Amino acid sequence: MISVVLFDLDDTLFAHRRAVEDGVVAHLRSTGLVDPEADFAAEAARWSALEEHHYTRYLHGDLDYLGQRRARATDFLRPYGVEFESDAAAEEWFETYLREYRAAWQLHDDALPVLRSLSRFRLGIITNGVTHFQQPKLDALGIAPFFEHVITSGDFGAVKPHPSIFLHACEVFGVQPTQAAYVGDRLATDAIGAAEAGLLGVWLNRDAAVTDLENEKVATHGIRVISTLAALPACLADAEEPLL
Ligand SMILES: [Mg+2]
Numbered sequence: 258m259i260s261v262v263l264f265d266l267d268d269t270l271f272a273h274r275r276a277v278e279d280g281v282v283a284h285l286r287s288t289g290l291v292d293p294e295a296d297f298a299a300e301a302a303r304w305s306a307l308e309e310h311h312y313t314r315y316l317h318g319d320l321d322y323l324g325q326r327r328a329r330a331t332d333f334l335r336p337y338g339v340e341f342e343s344d345a346a347a348e349e350w351f352e353t354y355l356r357e358y359r360a361a362w363q364l365h366d367d368a369l370p371v372l373r374s375l376s377r378f379r380l381g382i383i384t385n386g387v388t389h390f391q392q393p394k395l396d397a398l399g400i401a402p403f404f405e406h407v408i409t410s411g412d413f414g415a416v417k418p419h420p421s422i423f424l425h426a427c428e429v430f431g432v433q434p435t436q437a438a439y440v441g442d443r444l445a446t447d448a449i450g451a452a453e454a455g456l457l458g459v460w461l462n463r464d465a466a467v468t469d470l471e472n473e474k475v476a477t478h479g480i481r482v483i484s485t486l487a488a489l490p491a492c493l494a495d496a497e498e499p500l501l
Contacts, residue, residue: 259457259493261430262375265417265441266384269461270368270486271394277305280358281333287357290337307332316385316416326351364398367486372403374490380404383426383439385446387411406430417441418450427456438493444471444480452478457496459483 267273278301285291285300307329315325327347334341334350341347372380380403384391388409395401408426410416417423427434434455441447442461452458458480465484467475475482481492 259436259438259497260379261381261427261432261437262378262489262493263381263383263423263426263437263439263451263456265439265443265447265461266382266391266394267386268442269440269447270364270372270400271398272363272365274305276358276361276363277308278302279361280354283357283361284354287353290334290339304329304333316410322387322411323348330354359397362394362397364400365486369400371486371489372400375493378493379430381406381408381426381430383408383417383422385410385416418446418453420450420454423451423454423456427454438496440483440486440489444474448480449474449478452480457481457493459489459492461486 264270281304282297282301285297286293291297291300311320311325311328311332314320314328315322320328323344327341327344330347330350331341341350382391382395382404384407386409388407388411391409392401392407395404395407401407406426406429408422408429410422413422413425415421415425423437423439424434427437430437435457438457438459439447439451440459440461441451442463444460444462448458448460450458458478460475460480460482462482462484467482474480481496483489483492
């Protein structure tokens, strides 16, 4: 019987990628470095790719938290011939970007309705991030009261998909892994990581496109796949049906 539902935050409940891309475009426009007719969508995609690259390096311990910020800023501005004179200058550029990123914060449209519909479950968050960066999102978007516990990799000391962070969350809630489900937008990091720790792994695949390899992994690990959070309550009910 599942009694605890745990969520990933970025790009599961919180429209992170949209905020990142809107934020960098607003920041880039304000710098005057770029022609107003430039391909901002391409620049936003480049910025997102740099985030993925350098934030993953941070999660693997190859860069520290501020180091990944400086690396993203430095690589992003290189094609414009801009070089930061100091670490502080790169961090300041990043801070200015963050103001635009914060101004663009929003939830996915299906987030609040699903949280409201799960009142019979205890809810929590497991996020690969640091508390001082993630908690303000929950507070600002008004969803913090839904969650009994927020577990961040920064505080815990291990990152998803390592089973220990999922097991830690179950321990904090005082439940067995089989009594918990984990919902996230990344198949390997979220759903498979959770499944390997013994939780029900739910992959929120908003694109709905699935490769053969992904299908194979989904089947191997007993992952449930949904394309919208609106499908989560039915998915959880279905997972609880006794096998005939
Ligand atoms: Mg995510």
